Amino acid sequence: MGRKFFVGGNWKCNGTTDDVKKIVATLNAGDLPSTDIVGNSQQYILLAEVVVSPPFVFLTHVKSELRPEIQVAAQNCWVKKGGAFTGEVSAEMLVNLGVPWVILGHSERRALLNETNEFVGDKVAYALSQGLKVIACVGETLEQREAGTTMEVVAAQTKAIADKISSWDDVVLAYEPVWAIGTGKVASPAQAQEVHAGLRKWFGEKISADVASTTRIIYGGSVSGSNCKELAGQPDVDGFLVGGASLKPEFIDIIKAAEVKCA
Numbered sequence: 398m399g400r401k402f403f404v405g406g407n408w409k410c411n412g413t414t415d416d417v418k419k420i421v422a423t424l425n426a427g428d429l430p431s432t433d434i435v436g437n438s439q440q441y442i443l444l445a446e447v448v449v450s451p452p453f454v455f456l457t458h459v460k461s462e463l464r465p466e467i468q469v470a471a472q473n474c475w476v477k478k479g480g481a482f483t484g485e486v487s488a489e490m491l492v493n494l495g496v497p498w499v500i501l502g503h504s505e506r507r508a509l510l511n512e513t514n515e516f517v518g519d520k521v522a523y524a525l526s527q528g529l530k531v532i533a534c535v536g537e538t539l540e541q542r543e544a545g546t547t548m549e550v551v552a553a554q555t556k557a558i559a560d561k562i563s564s565w566d567d568v569v570l571a572y573e574p575v576w577a578i579g580t581g582k583v584a585s586p587a588q589a590q591e592v593h594a595g596l597r598k599w600f601g602e603k604i605s606a607d608v609a610s611t612t613r614i615i616y617g618g619s620v621s622g623s624n625c626k627e628l629a630g631q632p633d634v635d636g637f638l639v640g641g642a643s644l645k646p647e648f649i650d651i652i653k654a655a656e657v658k659c660a
């Protein structure tokens with residue numbers, strides 16, 4: 398079976414309760430790409446796996462109000478079992494709330510909160526051990542791209558995760574070039590494809606052919622309704638992690654890019 402298209406919406410540290418209600422209403426009313434289950438026109442499955450990631454404080458509200466086909470993700474969780482860690486949220490708490498996914502290793506946390514490759518690897522391993530599924534982020538800075546070290550950087554970030562986990566079944570890898578995040582400067586389809594193919598090759602050489610062919614590698618960085626189809630047309634782009642545009646009705650158009658894979 399092929400890799401199911403995956404679209405994540407990372408709301409980051411945005412939104413009021415009113416904003417959240419509006420976004421949820423838009424998603425609930427949205428015409429999402431789907432296919433009927435053969436012989437049963439009342440039932441359908443979405444062409445994309447869709448996961449939205451509100452700030453912690455809105456997670457339970459969003460989870461309870463959102464249509465059941467769309468899942469939720471936390472934007473972070475603590476590196477080990479909860480306890481005396483003021484301000485942190487543990488993986489166990491997310492599991493307890495029925496939150497299935499967590500985003501880990503986002504470049505904003507790596508850069509602003511000094512999360513190292515090793516720390517991110519530990520977080521991914523702990524979250525998986527508790528039964529969460531993980532959207533793990535990697536990506537190079539502009540400086541690293543210009544120095545020609547993009548593949549080296551993303552391979553090292555991926556290796557730090559691989560070193561700590563025994564299965565990639567519940568991991569989606571998000572390639573998010575730092576220079577494309579929130580800048581409106583999207584990677585070209587060729588640039589995205591080159592890194593995605595490089596990561597898949599890395600999986601094949603360092604992990605296994607099976608992990609290389611089944612792990613979804615999604616792209617993030619200024620994805621919009623107008624550039625998503627061309628990016629989705631790349632063979633190794635298995636979906637998106639969307640920031641700014643996931644707060645807007647445009648997110649529905651981005652989910653529809655899943656149709657490109659089925660055309």
Ligand SMILES: O=C(CO)COP(=O)(O)O
Binds near residue numbers: 407618638
């Ligand atoms: O960081 C991102 C998703 O995690 C991408 O953000 P933008 O889509 O706003 O560039």
